[in-house]
Amino acid sequence: MQLNKLFSAVMLFGMYSLLSAALFVSLDAVDVALTEASVGAGIATILMLGALSLTTNRQRQISWKRRLPAALVTVAIGVLLLYGLSDLPVFGDPAAPAFKHVYPRYAFESPHEIGIPNMVTSVLASYRGYDTLGEVTVIFTAAVAVATLMGHGSDTRSFSGEGMEHHLILRINAKLLLPMILLFALYVQFHGDYGPGGGFQAGVIFAAGFILYGLVFGMSTIREVAPPKIIRILCAAGLGLYLLVGLCGMLLGGNFLDYNVLAHHPVHGQHIGIMLIELGVGTTVAASMIGLFYAYAEHEHRQ
Amino acid sequence: MHFVTACAILITMVLTLYRGMRGPTLYDRLLAVNSFGTKTVLIIAVYGFFSGRPDFLDIAFVYALINFISTIAVLKFFEYGGLGGFNRDAGREHS
Numbered sequence: 001m002q003l004n005k006l007f008s009a010v011m012l013f014g015m016y017s018l019l020s021a022a023l024f025v026s027l028d029a030v031d032v033a034l035t036e037a038s039v040g041a042g043i044a045t046i047l048m049l050g051a052l053s054l055t056t057n058r059q060r061q062i063s064w065k066r067r068l069p070a071a072l073v074t075v076a077i078g079v080l081l082l083y084g085l086s087d088l089p090v091f092g093d094p095a096a097p098a099f100k101h102v103y104p105r106y107a108f109e110s111p112h113e114i115g116i117p118n119m120v121t122s123v124l125a126s127y128r129g130y131d132t133l134g135e136v137t138v139i140f141t142a143a144v145a146v147a148t149l150m151g152h153g154s155d156t157r158s159f160s161g162e163g164m165e166h167h168l169i170l171r172i173n174a175k176l177l178l179p180m181i182l183l184f185a186l187y188v189q190f191h192g193d194y195g196p197g198g199g200f201q202a203g204v205i206f207a208a209g210f211i212l213y214g215l216v217f218g219m220s221t222i223r224e225v226a227p228p229k230i231i232r233i234l235c236a237a238g239l240g241l242y243l244l245v246g247l248c249g250m251l252l253g254g255n256f257l258d259y260n261v262l263a264h265h266p267v268h269g270q271h272i273g274i275m276l277i278e279l280g281v282g283t284t285v286a287a288s289m290i291g292l293f294y295a296y297a298e299h300e301h302r303q
Numbered sequence: 304m305h306f307v308t309a310c311a312i313l314i315t316m317v318l319t320l321y322r323g324m325r326g327p328t329l330y331d332r333l334l335a336v337n338s339f340g341t342k343t344v345l346i347i348a349v350y351g352f353f354s355g356r357p358d359f360l361d362i363a364f365v366y367a368l369i370n371f372i373s374t375i376a377v378l379k380f381f382e383y384g385g386l387g388g389f390n391r392d393a394g395r396e397h398s
Binding site: 008022033050052162164174181195197201211296 | 320332333347361364366369372376377385387
């Protein structure tokens with residue numbers, strides 16, 4: 001399907017992400033579905049609209065001759081992927097490599113090694129702590145890059161964009177929903193050990209609440225609630241907290257990001273470590289997303 | 304019972320998808336996307352009870368809360384032509 005109107009493409013992208021989250025649900029990957037739900041349906045659509053406001057609505061017409069190489073590359077990669085697909089193990093095959101290598105340890109040891117019911121959190125935050133540190137660094141770097149290119153929210157209050165307070169129903173609804181969104185974000189953050197969720201999802205939901213506030217009540221109001229300066233500091237502080245927990249493990253005689261030594265009992269140490277790094281992840285993600293929103297919303301002012 | 308409900312919701316999802324693709328005006332599409340989100344919330348909840356995993360309700364919650372925000376972002380985009388709300392009437396050209 002080809003769409004020239006970029007806005008329709010953004011809308012369909014939102015629908016696509018809803019559908020793929022439904023797919024993750026039916027594959028029983030609840031954590032991934034939660035991420036897709038909060039990132040794909042919430043933040044991505046908003047940021048794409050922000051990007052759309054800085055560009056035109058229609059794609060430039062390009063002659064088919066110039067499109068041909070791109071089409072050939074796409075088809076070639078598609079064929080290669082299909083070829084690779086034939087080598088994948090059957091869905092649910094117990095002999096698949098995914099169930100062989102580290103899976104037995106994660107699945108059978110983690111309940112008494114880490115001691116939390118949600119296996120995804122123990123893999124993400126403890127066994128694979130390095131990888132998660134990398135992901136948080138990527139998000140932080142992306143936020144810094146956008147801030148460098150487009151400017152971060154300025155600290156002066158010399159301008160003010162209009163809010164949408166004059167729409168009565170919208171204003172009341174936003175006021176009713178905001179506490180729920182923030183509360184739910186905190187629930188996802190701290191209940192991530194027991195149910196689906198964790199720092200990434202919680203950060204995105206938290207940021208979405210702030211963005212709703214900014215959309216409805218105007219940029220000058222949200223900048224008083226969440227000053228860009230503090231957002232910038234928090235963005236780095238979350239990553240710093242993560243690194244600090246890792247270094248504490250080293251100073252107390254363990255490896256980097258080894259939480260066993262954080263408390264007298266290893267399982268207790270794991271609990272403290274996971275809670276702290278999830279807090280760091282959530283802080284960085286939420287601050288980065290709010291910073292991105294500032295960058296997009298204020299850049300259009302400067303143009 | 305759950306199965307019949309899920310089928311009914313899926314049919315309405317197809318209907319809203321059709322409206323979203325076809326929708327002559329912007330507001331048809333917008334309403335289609337919004338109600339598609341609502342239907343997703345419902346189908347996730349029904350599927351959760353169907354397969355005996357009530358923790359799927361968390362995802363349904365996220366949708367119910369987040370879907371609202373992106374709809375508002377779209378409306379603001381069309382009223383002001385951007386998210387910051389700096390130039391009124393600029394959004395008209397998009398529709």
